[in-house]
Amino acid sequence: MGLGMQKRWLLLVPVLFVAHIAANFALLKAPHTSTALEMQVALPRFVQVAMSGGDRYLAANLASFRALLVSTERMQADNFAIQGKVQRDAAWLNPAHEDNYYIAAAILPWNDELDAGQYVLKQAITARKFDWQPIFYYAFNIYHFEGNPAKAAVELLNARSVVTSENDRMAIENIAARWLEKGFEPKAAMQVVDIMARQAKPGQFKEYLKTRVDRLRVLLSLQEAAAMYISKKGRPAKNFEELRAAGLISVLPVDPFGFGYVMNQAGEPVLLNSAPKVKK
Known part of the structure; x- marks a missing residue:
């Protein structure tokens, strides 16, 4: 290992030590119950990055991995709030993370964490210019959970410029037309x-x-x-x-x-x- 690399590792050690201490304090403060152990604490973003060796994308992967493995059938409201925070962090660290937005769309809005789910999807919409699915999920949440079909239709029509399949484009326009009838x-x-x-x-x-x-x-x-x-x-x-x-x-x-x-x-x-x- 070269001298420069050794110096970088020496500088990183105190950061990792502080991150480790902060993580342990956070875990000690978390309620200790027998359910939903996967989502009892959300670490600060700088701690997540530090524990990932300064790699924000690795930190995003680890946060998404936590959300992927969580056993939602055993979770309560507080646990879903923590999952929302974890997935918000993952979206901030890596807005283009596909698994993160997909999990957020499938779980968070249905468990009273609509704002967190919409934040994750909005980040994905901005970062994934080639992907129409985050737009669809974002618009559906406006329609279903916010009860605003007119606004949902306007958001959904943004997907027309992204889809490459004519069938997908027609399906999107069909849904938007139905929502427009209800909301405008x-x-x-x-x-x-x-x-x-x-x-x-x-x-x-x-x-x-x-x-x-x-x-x-x-x-x-x-x-x-x-x-x-x-x-x-x-x-x-x-x-x-x-x-x-x-x-x-x-x-x-x-x-x-x-x-x-x-x-x-x-x-x-x-x-x-x-x-x-x-x-x-």
């Missing part, structure tokens, strides 16, 4: 889906998107008629027949997808996104 005002949703239809290649999928535009156009006209009914009558319409009787629509609405439109309790027309159940 019909006019805004119709405009976005119309742009998607114009950009799509000629074929069945282009026609499918056009049909979604037509569906939203009918919904928009129904909502405008319902608002006029309230303005005239001072109360919401109970059904579409009342709108027709008042001369606000000429025919009862027909959904091009066959599911239908209904009046909600506030007298506002909304979409049905599944076939109505048949009463036995």
Whole structure:
């Protein structure tokens, strides 16, 4: 070993010693229970790097390895909070780590650690310009856990510039179109889906998107008629027949997808996104 290398190791020894002491103190403070031993403590980032010989990527690998091996069926809320911290650290140390973002998407949001999961996915989106999956998981969490389909659709459409498969691109646009119907005002949703239809290649999928535009156009006209009914009558319409009787629509609405439109309790027309159940 050369003199320069020896000096570097001599300088590293005190750092490793301090890291070792800090790690032991952290472990002593951690609650000692018989469950979820894998996730009882999260070490400071500088300690993780120091214990990995100064290699931040190795530190990220070790943190991700901990998350990969954890037995989640035995974990409690505090343990999941620690796992969220561990995976945040791994994402900070190596934002492009594939295993880390995949594990975070599969575990953290489903165990009340949505912020940690979204942080990991956001880091992966920034670092992995070639990978559309972190975008999908990030958007899905907004849709499912935050309950914001409009925002989720906008985020999901960012994946279109990343996918290389035409089938994947069509699947993403299909999901986004469905989310837009749920989350945007019909006019805004119709405009976005119309742009998607114009950009799509000629074929069945282009026609499918056009049909979604037509569906939203009918919904928009129904909502405008319902608002006029309230303005005239001072109360919401109970059904579409009342709108027709008042001369606000000429025919009862027909959904091009066959599911239908209904009046909600506030007298506002909304979409049905599944076939109505048949009463036995």
